[in-house]
Amino acid sequence: MEWLSAENVVAVATAGLGIVASAVMVWYERRVPRRKRVGYRVQMDNPIGDGAQSGRANVRLGLFDEAPGMHRATLVLLRIENDGSQGIAHEDYTSRELHGLTVEFTDRAIHGVSVTQPPGTDHLMSHFTPHAGFGYDVGGSTLRIPRVPLNRGEHFKLLVLLSGGDVGCDIRLVGGIRDGEVHPNRSATPDDKPPLFSRAARLITIILTASVVTLASIVIVRDDDPPPLGCEKxxxxxxxxxxxxxxxxxxxxxxxxxxxxxxxxxxxxxxxxxxxxxxxxxxxxxxxxxxxxxxxxxxxxxxxxxxxxxxxxxSVFTLVAYKGLDLRQGLTLAQVRRVYSGAVRYWDDLDPALPHWRVVLVSRDADSGTRQVFQDRVLAGRWEGVPSTSLGCDLQTDTAAPVRCELGSTADVLKKVAATKGAIGYSELGQARQHRLTVNRVALDGATADVDAIEYDDSPYPYRGVxxxxxxxxxxxxxxxxxxxxxxxxxxxxxxxxxxxxxxxxxxxxxxxxx
CATH class of the missing domain: 3.40.190.10 (Periplasmic binding protein-like II)
Structure with a gap:
């Protein structure tokens, strides 16, 4: 059945895939809860003080050499962000304490902290006060972070001065979010914004796009032209x-x-x-x-x-001649009739300017319509006067008349004329054009075989037939x-x-x- 063609099956399957993907997306958006997420990442954890490394050289900064308790000082820059799909309010933090989250620095003591936030989020700073639970115990390793409301995509950074531990020691953000989670963020580079769409949404978008592209390709590539009326098998x-x-x-x-x-x-x-x-x-x-x-x-x-x-x-036909036989100026109908009557044995008998070559007439057999049109339109109804003297236009034939042979197809005539010195024959114009490098076309009475000239300029060129x-x-x-x-x-x-x-x-x- 025609509707079960491969193209139709692919098109229906692709459309079905697109519909299923759309349905899955609607179900996902309605049934799967949008989670609230607080992500964090350590953007910097560097040693400072005596022997700290800066750039490519070891230098003695000396800033904390004399400060008490600053042995093995380090600076940590911590980024905390809302990378979920919903905003986080004050009441979304689940901690029973006044503060909302806690940062734990393993084996290190806190000596100071500074809060930074990107432009446009100055409202966040008002929450970082001792009354909101912000702070740390002297010599302790735990930093308390208040219940900071964060819109989707907002973040703040904490620059913390520490001592007593090694660079790379474990740093964890601890706490809970209602209908959500707190997690280390490894999905993006430090300053990248969180993705606009969820992973599921991105996957479904890719499937839908692929479906549309596939369907468009089928529409473009397939041939929708109806078959001609009256097609028969x-x-x-x-x-x-x-x-x-x-x-x-x-x-x-x-x-x-x-x-x-x-x-x-x-x-x-x-x-x-x-x-x-x-x-x-x-x-x-x-x-x-x-x-x-x-x-x-x-x-x-x-x-x-x-x-x-x-x-x-x-159909338009033309006389064709051996490439070395310079008949590009053409022949008159009277000259052609003399040649095909047998009156001209050598070409210089017809014109002294032509070479002393034997005339070789490469003709078609009696089944040829091209020959019939030639006799009717060029020879004025006369038969070719030279009998066939050779099966293959053999120049060794000993006869006083020109050599003449009969071949079974137009292609055979063109090949034989191209290969035989002094040869002349006739051909349909389109096939003669394909052999323009091996044979010369011969004008008749000054008119060339030209389809456009015959159709539009009323050329008198005679060798043509229906x-x-x-x-x-x-x-x-x-x-x-x-x-x-x-x-x-x-x-x-x-x-x-x-x-x-x-x-x-x-x-x-x-x-x-x-x-």
């Missing part, structure tokens, strides 16, 4: 023209991509051969006859009355052949133009295909 064979083979192959792949379940094979064996194969299906079933489409360069004169021809594109799609009689409804030809009409313009043809469905193409 099954198997279709496209036969005929080798000149139109690249277009047929490209359109077949596009159709198979847009219409899943279709299988289109392109077997280009020549226009006449393709139309003949279709005509020979007279005794086959209607469904079997509807499984073949034949492309032909021009109208096939041998097509029977049972076949139907649909103009698809105006590409027709042949089917056997009227196609049955719902046939893959009919769907494919509809696809060619509606979606094939880009592929047709890309390969050097003019679509018959284009504005100017309709006029040109009717000529």
């Amino acid at each position: 099954g198997t279709l064979t496209v036969v005929g023209s080798t000149a139109f083979a690249l277009v047929a192959q490209g359109l077949a792949k596009e159709y198979e991509k847009d219409c899943e379940g279709s299988d289109i094979k392109v077997e280009a064996r020549g226009s006449t051969a393709g139309v003949g194969e279709l005509a020979a299906m007279e005794g086959e079933s209607r469904a079997r006859r509807a499984s073949v489409v034949a492309f032909s360069d021009g109208r096939d004169k041998g097509a029977g009355s049972a076949l139907r021809a649909e103009p698809v594109a105006l 590409e027709n799609a042949y089917t056997y009689a009227d196609l049955p409804a719902g046939s893959l052949a009919g769907s494919f030809l509809t696809y060619v009409r509606n979606h094939g313009q880009a592929a047709i133009r890309q390969n050097g043809h003019i679509p018959c469905t284009a504005t100017e193409g309709e006029r040109l295909c009717d000529e």
